[in-house]
Amino acid sequence: MTFSIEEVKKELAVRMPDIKLRTIRDSLLIENPENLPRVAVFLKENPAFLLDYLSSVTGADYLNYLESIYHFYSMAKKHGPLVLRVRVPKHSATVPTLVPIYRSAELQEREAYDTFGIVYEGHPDLRRLFMWEGFEGYPLRKDYAQEDSETLETADVSWLEARGVTVPAEMKQKAQELRDSGERALAQKPLKPRN
């Protein structure tokens, strides 16, 4: 890295004094996510940095908030990385997209949307990347509850019976019990835990 994080901070403070930044280790946290595209354009076009290559976009769940983390490099000047991060609350996780500036964000933002539910505003094609449309929940969030793969639920039972498959009585009964208690069949904790 031929520049330090402080240089970037200083330069940004001069050019865009309204943007609040905070240094977290080797990275810069942009306090207001709305400012992210401006910072990105600045970094991309400023001849001192020329960060023309957005290597990685990823999300992370810190229980109270979600984070979107960006790793920038420069192909022209062969330096980097500069790490930017923005934090958004879980209930309204919207971050402006970087796709108009960096095409490389396209699939990665879709991935972060898929796994963490971070909505990238302005993304041209924000669909789930890996999971299917209609999948509920964001599986990499720490509070994601996985389904139990061995217990049939009423939806399964009715689906199977509509197709002429006989479902054993005890499975039917268990599904009905679950339904009556208003619970979903979720992955269970170990019965005899080892660790």
Add this chain to the structure above:
Amino acid sequence: MGFTKNKAGVDTPLRTELAKKGVVWTTLDFLYNWGRRSSIWPMQFGLACCAFEMIAAACARYDIARFGAELFRASPRQADLMIISGTVTKKMAPQVVRLYNQMPEPKYALTMGACAISGGPFIDGYNVLRGIDRYIPVDVHLPGCPPRPEALLHGLMELQKKIASQEIQKTAWYQKGLKREFPIPEFGPNGLIPKFNPEVWQPSKENPRREHYGQTILVGKKLKAPDLELAAAPQPAAPGAAA
């Protein structure tokens, strides 16, 4: 959509009846089985890592062609054997079942590798199907991660042995009124609907893994998030990795 199990039996009186005119049937059986087992054309269908070992088995060193099985057909209509080589994800499972349905009888399925058998190393994932035998009957299970190409050849020979022991009157696909077509699962909000096909597979009563570890490894469920700001500054990087 009618469905019956793989093993359809012939009632005993009929069998004794047949035993009398054994010679013809035995010869027929032999010819039929010999033809089928000497010309098993697999489907060109690779899922994941194991597919590479499957290709390696078709390549010069192992040469599956010696068994007459090198004609990997891309169209399921012309294939006899489906080598399920790799992780079947929940997103992929409907397609696998559909492909199996599209194959003409007699057809066989071989699960190659731990992932296809049980979910393997990825068993705890939210998008990983825990064994394709939940939806379709599997003829040969071939463990390993991935199995060596030789192991695939071994599996193929096991399948040949299995075919050789079949009898033409008892094979499921020649029974009257039976249609071996398996319902194709659909995408649901949390996973596949149904979770398994109880006519093909049912969870076993004893499942030590489930008892010991639960259905997901819950070790990683943490209650406290790290605070990168408060923690000490990072140590200098290894000198070998100097920029």
Add this chain to the structure above:
Amino acid sequence: MIRGIEFYLDMIFVTAKGWILGLLGRFLPDWMIVLASIVMSSVAILALGPVIMMYLTLLERKLIGRIQNRYGPNRVGKWGLLQPIADGIKMFTKEDIVPANADKIVHLLAPIVIVVPALMVFLVVPFGERMTAVDLNIGLLFFIAISSITILPIFMGSWASRNKYSLLGGMRTAAQLISYEIPMTLAVVPAIMMSQSLSTNTIVLSQTGDYGLRWFIFTPWGIAGFVVFFLCATAECNRPPFDLPEAESELVAGFHTEYSGMKFALFYMAEYMNAFTLCGIAATLYLGGWQGPFLPSWLWFFGKTFLLICVMIWFRGTLPRFRVDQLMGFAWKFLLPLALINILVTALWQFTSHFTAWLGSLLILAVSFWGLVQLNRTFVPEKRRYPLES
């Protein structure tokens, strides 16, 4: 006149047939003998076709195996010799699936229709001296007419399957086969011009010379005509590098994607029988058919045909596939002009003396080849540099 053993070996099939007919003649009326003769020929062909097809598949698998440093099928029977039979039994007992939306009658008809012309072409192939089933005086015309029927069943099958891959494969077939028909027909013309006959037998006889070695391929126009004909033949029977209709890496299985069991086997069979007859005709036209010194005539014929088939298999083992527009371009912009010029060269050959003919025709062919390459710059690889930077 005393004849050597070669003659009797040569005539072994003809003599056998004559002997059987003579035997039958003792207690059958004359018209029945004619019928018996016809039946015997057709039975021979009907048996020969499938057997040749089956063992061609084995040959192909073995040869490609060897090209790829492996054995190929060798466990089913000695050297894998029973492999095609096992394949046959399996195919025969496979379930026949007709897609729910398919046009059922056409779907059924297509594989049947494709085998018939493939078998009919056998009629005019001269397998040996006096071993042409029907020595038509318009043999070649018959061959060209019948072999072009192949387009129809392929398109029928692809349309009836209601599968998008099949449809694309069918469209490709129609385009490809029609385009390659033209240079192929034109490449036949020089041989007709030289022998002044459309009968396959006469064409072979006109290549007799000393030791039966005056083959047309030993002339400049013969080489050009043979190359054009052989390339077109490869394309006509959908063999690589012209196997676009069933391009496996693009269209899954092309026009026969939805065919299973015996119907698929029939498509397969037609493809290999076409390959055999086309190679046989190529041998007839330019390689002197059954002509050749010392060995029996039918051995010469089969030897030449199998050699050509081996070349086709060799192509398959080596070459990547053309793209559809390049394929058409190759036929229309390259093979067609070359075939036309070749007709001109053949005409010149007939009217000039020996030395001038050689020089002139070689010159014309070379210049036109060079010119065609220059006109089709897209076929010529670009030269590139790859800088190595630190």
Add this chain to the structure above:
Amino acid sequence: MKETFNFKNAGNAETLEINFGPQHPSTHGVFRMVVQLNGEKICGLKPVFGYLHRNHEQIAENLPYAAMMPYTDRLDYVNALANNFGYALAIEKLAGLEVPERAEYIRVMMAELARVVNHITVIGFMLNDLGAFFTPLLYAFRERERILDLFEEITGSRLMCNYLRPGGVKRDLTDAHLAAIRAIVTKFPAFLKEFEALLTKNEILCMRCQNIGILPVDAATNAGITGPVLRASGVNYDIRKVDAYSIYNRFDFKIPLGQKGDAYDRYYVRVLEIRESLKILEQALAKIPQGDIVNKKAFPLLKMPRNFKPPVGEAYARIESPKGELGYYLVSDGTPQPWRYHVRAPSLINLTLLEEMCLGQKIADAIIILGSIDIVLGETDR
């Protein structure tokens, strides 16, 4: 559930929508493209991912650091060792571990062998996509088997090596191993010559690949495309040179660049890269020192570090994997399991411009373009 794809001219009666994949002979596994065709010409292409989404990142957050190593093998299963390398670097960066000299040499050698394996395999598969009936692939696999034998001898497995450890490697190389590597390095150029004679000047291959799927430089950098695909477009960006991670600055090697950025350049740049890798291997064989193979200070007893807890922090390590930039992002919370684990997969990001590259080309070209980009689904979908 009805899937929707935002095709530009959807509903046009002239066009035909076709699914390539997830089961298709040349989508390299279970990749799926929904292609909109006008005749044979492509007027829209949407990739669909996730058919091999094996929840790599979720599993990592539930497993100890070192136990994740075998899973990284399964990311890009053609060159497991490169994945190991990147992950080991990330852990070392996180924990500030040093790696002994000999281990560094071994790592570089294994990574370069993996690159050779990857490149010949890719070329073989690309030729398969072109329609060559397996021959180039089988020749490539023949040589690959020789290298895999070596991997098996050294690491214990043909594909899933699980060889690197945080702070070192699992098993030392004996003289016999080094001799075997030397034998491969000396024999390989002959094979490469044969391979090139079969392919490089082949008119059909040139016709099919030249000027197909041209990737302009600006678009490539903007879309974050890396690896041989980027270098074929003429951008001199190789992380082995830029970051000089591990000990790559000690070797003398060049970076081959393409000029046009089409499928043919991508093919040929790979061939040239194999040559450069062989150069690196030669130098490494000459220079490899004696010594430890694992950081003795950090792991005095066990190489497989149990209860290994890096301090709280984050690290992003990237390497030049044969596919492109392979990055690992790790956040540690001081427990044996990482808090967040992310893989920046080159196979996924290199596909960003797939549609743009394919528009206006024929179907057959789309398949070559996909083949020339070199994806492995294990990594694309993770």
Add this chain to the structure above:
Amino acid sequence: MTFGMGVLKGMIVTFKNFAASYLCKRDEGGIFTVQYPEEREKAIENFRNFPFLVYDGTPEKLRCVACGICERECPPKCIYIVMEMDNARKPARKPAVFDVDYGLCMNCGICEEVCPFDSIFMDHDFEVTTLDSRTDLVRHKEALSRSNEYFQKIRPLFASAIDQKRKAAEEKKKTPPQNTGGQALQPPAAQGLP
């Protein structure tokens, strides 16, 4: 006029390979195939497939003490151990149940690496298949136990080194111990074995 030469060159290459398949030996470009069931290639010592348990002498004398380290470290969690209890309901330091689910095992070799008692190793046997049902793939203790001789046979260098190490450790035990078990805990691989 070089048009077509590239194709011809390629065809020569394939023809050479074709001819070599009849004329040359395996390493010189001839047929590369090893005809698997009859011919096998020389086993590679370090190859790892599925785990097995080693016993010395009789199958009862398993080296395994059911400590459960491998069970804990196994990434896909395919090992299940239950410690045997003696009459006093105290741990008997040997497994009552030792199951490995071959249908789940990922052949990573981590169990072998972490085992401090040199009791679990990776086998060479890859001919493991079951028909129809996958439950047979869960191997129990009896099926997993192999003698030390077998181990010596499949991995001679490695096994003999381990034997030497064990012997040395035993002798050390007889003499008054100085550092408690530190050397014994060291896995074999750490000693720079092949």
